[in-house]
Amino acid sequence: MPNNDRKSKIILYSPAFEKENYMAAPPFDDRDGLIWFDGEMVDWRDARLHVLSHALHYASAVFEGERVYGGNIFKLTEHSERLAASAAMLGFDIPYGAQAIDDACREVLAANGIVDGYVRPIAWRGTEMMGVSAQATTIHLAIATWPWPSYFSPEARMKGIRLKTASWRRPSPDTAPVKAKAAGLYMICTLSKHAAEAQGFDDALMLDWRGRVAESTGANIFLVMDDGKLHTPTPDCFLDGITRRTVIELAKGRGLDMVERVIMPDELRRAKEVFLTGTAAEVTAVGEIDGQRYSPGEITRTLMEDYERKVGKSPADAASAA
Numbered sequence: 161m162p163n164n165d166r167k168s169k170i171i172l173y174s175p176a177f178e179k180e181n182y183m184a185a186p187p188f189d190d191r192d193g194l195i196w197f198d199g200e201m202v203d204w205r206d207a208r209l210h211v212l213s214h215a216l217h218y219a220s221a222v223f224e225g226e227r228v229y230g231g232n233i234f235k236l237t238e239h240s241e242r243l244a245a246s247a248a249m250l251g252f253d254i255p256y257g258a259q260a261i262d263d264a265c266r267e268v269l270a271a272n273g274i275v276d277g278y279v280r281p282i283a284w285r286g287t288e289m290m291g292v293s294a295q296a297t298t299i300h301l302a303i304a305t306w307p308w309p310s311y312f313s314p315e316a317r318m319k320g321i322r323l324k325t326a327s328w329r330r331p332s333p334d335t336a337p338v339k340a341k342a343a344g345l346y347m348i349c350t351l352s353k354h355a356a357e358a359q360g361f362d363d364a365l366m367l368d369w370r371g372r373v374a375e376s377t378g379a380n381i382f383l384v385m386d387d388g389k390l391h392t393p394t395p396d397c398f399l400d401g402i403t404r405r406t407v408i409e410l411a412k413g414r415g416l417d418m419v420e421r422v423i424m425p426d427e428l429r430r431a432k433e434v435f436l437t438g439t440a441a442e443v444t445a446v447g448e449i450d451g452q453r454y455s456p457g458e459i460t461r462t463l464m465e466d467y468e469r470k471v472g473k474s475p476a477d478a479a480s481a482a
């Protein structure tokens with residue numbers, strides 16, 4: 161029997177990529193709780209699908225990652241709309257509208273009593289067809305949530321993570337539906353992250369097919385350059401993250417000059433501060449890329465704190481979180 165000792169092998173997905181904070185946890189199919197599954201609340205351990213599901217074989221699945229702060233899902237409707245848009249880019253319609261998906265997310269949150277955590281909606285093609293063509297497959301939707309408190313103070317996240325440039329590149333828009341949060345696009349992310357981890361790094365920096373700086377495996381990148389301005393790559397072949405857009409708004413609100421442009425890897429030498437943004441990463445400082453060191457500084461700290469206020473990390477801020 162393979163994998164008998166599976167419980168001891170499972171590590172909890174870390175919100176801030178910090179290995180020392182990974183914790184032994186039960187596998188994701190063996191937990192208490194309820195999962196919203198095609199319109200019904202089912203026991204966590206019964207939320208199963210057949211091995212001959214199209215999505216498992218051909219990556220015909222799209223998903224979202226959302227964070228809950230003080231009982232509110234940050235930017236919930238934007239996530240639900242992106243989920244629907246991702247599905248449309250893969251050629252299928254989710255049989256629930258964005259409003260119904262919002263409601264289902266809130267419902268599963270309440271059913272599990274989650275106040276600070278993570279929400280994972282996923283839509284996929286079912287079992288009716290087992291070839292490349294999948295026109296007649298049923299479209300399913302499931303939504304799970306689990307506790308995910310914000311473990312790290314801004315000080316801890318200011319330490320900065322270490323990135324290694326990946327050998328895999330983000331594909332061009334005529335190679336893959338690059339704007340979709342589609343399962344298949346994460347194949348190269350997992351390969352890249354594993355390669356970085358094997359060399360002792362926290363995550364990979366991915367270039368695009370033209371060799372331009374793109375993003376990390378699960379977050380967008382920002383650089384404070386030697387001109388004092390905040391620069392970020394134009395998202396023309398990777399996700400224009402919801403956190404990215406929020407941070408751009410916050411930076412503008414602070415009167416910082418924002419520049420969205422093509423960024424080449426040799427420019428990384430001139431950066432003063434580097435940070436990542438994403439639902440999981442929130443705002444996380446980068447301390448090194450390929451041996452080049454950065455000192456997380458004032459702008460990173462300011463935006464990290466502004467982001468925490470915006471999402472409503474403390475109860476006092478919750479009311480103003482959008």
Ligand SMILES: Cc1ncc(COP(=O)(O)O)c(C=O)c1O
Pocket residue numbers: 225375376377378379380398399400401402403404437438439440
């Ligand atoms: C590949 C990739 N890029 C960027 C992001 C950041 O997107 P968001 O801020 O919407 O979470 C994510 C996370 O969803 C991601 O997986």
